[in-house]
Amino acid sequence: MISFLIYEGKVAIALAVFYMFYRLMLRKETFHRLNRVVLVGTVVLAFVLPLCIITIHRPMEMDAQALVLSELPADGMAQVVEESAPWWPVALTILFWAGAAFVLVRVMVSFLSIVRVVRRGEVVREEEGCKIVVTERDIDPFSWMRFIVLSRKDLEGNLAPIITHEKAHIGYGHSVELLIVDVLSAFQWFNPAFWMLRADLQELHEYEADDVVLRSGTNIKEYQYLLIRKAVSKSGYSVANSFNHSILKNRITMMSKSKTPPLRGLRVLWVLPLVCLAIGLQAQTVYDPTGKGNEKLVITVPGGTQNGNAVALELTVTADRKVKNDSFTRDLDGFGETFREMIGNMVLPEISVLIKAEPNVPQSYIDELKAELRKTGLLKVSHRHE
Helix, strand or coil: CCCCCCHHHHHHHHHHHHHHHHHHHCCCCCCCCHHHHHHHHHHHHHHHHHCCCCEEEEEEEEEECCCEECCCCCHHHHCCCCCCCHHHHHHHHHHHHHHHHHHHHHHHHHHHHHHHHHHHCEEEEEECCCCEEECCCCCCCEEECCCEEEEEEHHHHHCCCHHHHHHHHHCCHHHHHHHHHHHHHHCCCCCCHHHHHHHHHHHHHHHHHHHHHCCCCCCCHHHHHHHHHHHHHCCHHHHHCCCHHHHHHHHHHHHHHHCCCCCHHHHHHHHHHHHHHHHHHCCCEEEEEEEEECCCEEEEECCCCCEEEEEEEEEEEECCCCEEEECCCCCCCCCHHHHHHHHHCCCCCCCCEEEEEECCHHHHHHHHHHHHCCCCCEEEEEEEEC
């Protein structure tokens, strides 16, 4: 599970970096569709890039008998291996999934609320594959998938710009994008950059829909006044300091803004060096251990490959404070550092260690060996007396 949390951390860092460059390079430009693609692509890249790992294999010369990891029967290991992980990975795991569950519940509640409004409304007509639903509730117009939901009051008012606006949302598939982002937000609920990105994506959806309304022939001033009247009638003048007012102000500003020269769209190419940098940082070197004279170091792993799920290492503690294996004998004092030097930079799978003790070996020796092994990052340690 820790590896998954590390992956989520890498996703968070990648997303924050990509989003920062988006805000610096493209956010104020009028390339609404391009910006949409960049934001959605940012989310996809952030989740995919940590999985793209370049592995470079290099030989490493060692004494062929320096370390032997012997395979143990699977059933025997199941009887003696005890998990002894520290508390903080468990706490982080619980916290992460609690946050993810909370976000997913919110998404589900929002979805069910929309379904309830649509089912209780009245379908008045269909236009170009869109179903217009009228509800008696006093709500703002919205669209979801193929449905456009209006209040009875909006139906009786100036309907054309509203319908055009919501049709644009449906035509561009905005609700699908938001659904995908909302689901992924459960796995990045702790990341402020993700929520800022989602807010910017919603703004871009409004910019695109507004642009369609204006290109349909609607007078820009009349449309802006319509938006202001609806905001004031819905929320009162206290909306002046609210987030919704901020979005409305940005929409009106964007409508009046001059179109950005096409060549400035080339700024999107900043993403290429960032992707290369991210992949480069993910690269890892794997040292293939060989003995002198190219003799392979003896490593036996369950499953038959070095990349298996676990390596079983059997160690025996003696009464004279020695740690021995079929291939080596080392002092108990400082064994953790000694063991780390023995394996060097080898990238090994998770190691399960079985500690056996000779007769009359005190428990303190075993506890000391466990402490030494944990210094190396080994998390699975167990023991039994012979």
